[in-house]
Amino acid sequence: AQKVTQAQTEISVVEKEDVTLDCVYETRDTTYYLFWYKQPPSGELVFLIRRNSFDEQNEISGRYSWNFQKSTSSFNFTITASQVVDSAVYFCALSVHVQGAQKLVFGQGTRLTINP
Amino acid sequence: DTEVTQTPKHLVMGMTNKKSLKCEQHMGHRAMYWYKQKAKKPPELMFVYSYEKLSINESVPSRFSPECPNSSLLNLHLHALQPEDSALYLCASSQTGPRVPDTQYFGPGTRLTVL
Numbered sequence: 556a557q558k559v560t561q562a563q564t565e566i567s568v569v570e571k572e573d574v575t576l577d578c579v580y581e582t583r584d585t586t587y588y589l590f591w592y593k594q595p596p597s598g599e600l601v602f603l604i605r606r607n608s609f610d611e612q613n614e615i616s617g618r619y620s621w622n623f624q625k626s627t628s629s630f631n632f633t634i635t636a637s638q639v640v641d642s643a644v645y646f647c648a649l650s651v652h653v654q655g656a657q658k659l660v661f662g663q664g665t666r667l668t669i670n671p
Numbered sequence: 672d673t674e675v676t677q678t679p680k681h682l683v684m685g686m687t688n689k690k691s692l693k694c695e696q697h698m699g700h701r702a703m704y705w706y707k708q709k710a711k712k713p714p715e716l717m718f719v720y721s722y723e724k725l726s727i728n729e730s731v732p733s734r735f736s737p738e739c740p741n742s743s744l745l746n747l748h749l750h751a752l753q754p755e756d757s758a759l760y761l762c763a764s765s766q767t768g769p770r771v772p773d774t775q776y777f778g779p780g781t782r783l784t785v786l
Contacts, residue, residue: 588772598759600714600777646713650772656726657772661713 557582557651561662568637569670576632576665578647588650589630590659591621595643606630637669674698675778677762683784686752692781694745694762703745704763704775705737714761720745752785759783
């Protein structure tokens, strides 16, 4: 099966706390790509990061960081010093090869609420 | 510039109406996508166009009819919809065709309500 599991349905923290969103994936492909998207209440899906399977280097972008571990099939996302504007639904996605094409398989999403 | 625009933002239609959703990108992307998203669910792929040709149809009912007039435009024609078709419809584009996993950039979506 090719699937993405985001076990945390909802997370609520107080502003300035650090928060980690978990993502576990299953794939039979040896080369694959993982993504994180943010969906604020306005509805638009905002691209955050793309990571390929042969690059296990962790990445940091400002307050955001990503921990990719092939050994545990996880691609977790951490927000440091969270802010109210970080409140959104976050989706982890896996690119899978279907019918000679690629499609995104999304996790169920994690609704993150940052309280002032 | 990673902008994908969609019109209208909101649409209310009756079950006998015919309407169209429009999507536009000017990033030179050659693949465009339609997704449907129900409340509290992830987006579900409906159609993929690659180089203006329909590449994937995820067994979508024929009351949804996609059209790609040129590489920058993508339409979704709606006819005889059901109330359960009410959802957020998202358009996306990526640089190359769907054979390589390029990043998909999404538009703001159209919130559709079918009465």
